[in-house]
Amino acid sequence: MRPLSALTIAAGLLFLTIEAGAEPTVAPGYRLETISTPGAAYSGLSRDGEDLLVTDLASGRLYRRGPDGKLAAFGPAFPYGLDVIGDPTGPYRVVRVGDDLVVAQGWTPVNSDEGPLDHALVAFDGTGKLRVISRDFWNPFDFIVAGGIYYVIDSARNSVERVQANGRKDTMMTFRRMGEATTALQNLSPTEFAEEKSYEVDAVPTGIGLRDERLHIALFGGFPFLAGAGKIVSIPEAGGASMPRVDVEGLNAPVSIAVDSDGDLLVLEHGTYDQKEGFHKGSGRLLRLDKMTGRRTVILGGLTRPVSVLVWDERRLVVSELGGNLHFLTRETAH
Template identity: 80%
Template structure:
């Protein structure tokens, strides 16, 4: 806990507070400190003892933030650049697994030749050497590890993959396309989408979390990324996963999911989409869902293109975004 306080205090001196435009806002009872690294595009965040692991899509580097608050790069430079729709691709996630760090590396950038680390789950040893666990993915966006088994989200294949430590892989769940009513699509293009018809979009799974033997998966929803079309579904980590359970609906492009120390679900929404602007500035938010009621509470609002949420401890959360921001959210008092 002390290391987290030191990280915040020193970071105030070392990093610029995110500048132009409206600042994110927090719910009553929380405080927020936002730190910006110019030119970065932060994606995955995870805890490594008292330090914070961060992946940067802009540089293809992994960073560790220790108790002195400094970002220190380590490991290889991963492939990075823009994907086929113009979004950054590179090392999406980095997580400590025993004596190695495991990275989910995205698909090949459009202007690059395919390399051995592309679209792969990669282990980095203490010497910084990379070993590919499996590259049999299209776009591995997120993963968790439980009991020595990796559960990997392949966003491009719309699937959850189960991967053993030796690289053996099987598909746990492949999501069907999701139907959308033409009425919602007509707001985007009244002439293209006729009344009375329905349309299907890819499910696009993104975030994943494990709770009480079930895997919870955020379904972002494919283009045109309709407001309210996102969902959270769950499947058993072991056993029959053929029928996912719908847990939450009506979300705006959910990209990250976690559970706090009290068992309440946290959902990070990437935001709402406009065909002219893309994902709107300030439309991302972090929701807390009551586990006993359908109540949803916005605890962090006004985010622009957030990617990951990390539960640091019973009071603290970390949220990353593609603008190079780390948002450190603290509840003022424990329950």
């Protein structure tokens, strides 16, 4: 199967139009500021000193937002376009690593010839000189860096890859296909999913985070993106043959995760899905999962196709949406 976009790989179908959704809703004790850029498709977020780094899949450019609040393009332009389903592909994420900035670059756009930067982990220095760390991916949607090691999510291969600074790579985990309950599938489409048939979907890993020496991975789940079918699983950072541990279930297409200053897990849900309408406008949300109790709190709701969540500091969070929105969430009181 040809890899598609980070969110649709192995899913087989996705509605293509990115539309504005309802106004976001904020939990008590939080203040929200939103900036919007018509035509942009914001994806990856990271912090570089006092600057916010953002990737834009609609232009292939990287943006830097300084303390003055202005977004300015910087660095090389990366390949971008639409995949065969019609979703944007390009630089999914950029992260500061020492003197370099490292980009996870997506699959080759459907109307382009494959280039040397496609489906790759790419570094560039202050002069803009490019260096490919590895192209041995299909769709490297997200990554983190810990102890000089890159931990890369390959959504197309349903795997977590460990990459050395010199490009040497080994697969830490390849996720099995997930079985879905026949009753749930019949409710979705009684004619397509007969009672006597079983149904499996690809796990489609997306976001990754590190907590307590374990890598936590969001499993988005493949088509038909059943409500509550998403999971968060974890594996030891050191690797090994152990099976992934299921930490959280019942999620709606989790796409990004992060760990806040209290050790709580933040989970960004892409939303709920309908075969006729696609992902429902306003169905995405940001959850906080208490580390001690597991209690879930919705701290930002009403999102449409959100992609990334970034912990800026102990009070502030940033969330991106494919519709060109950046949401800045500030906690005004203790939670």
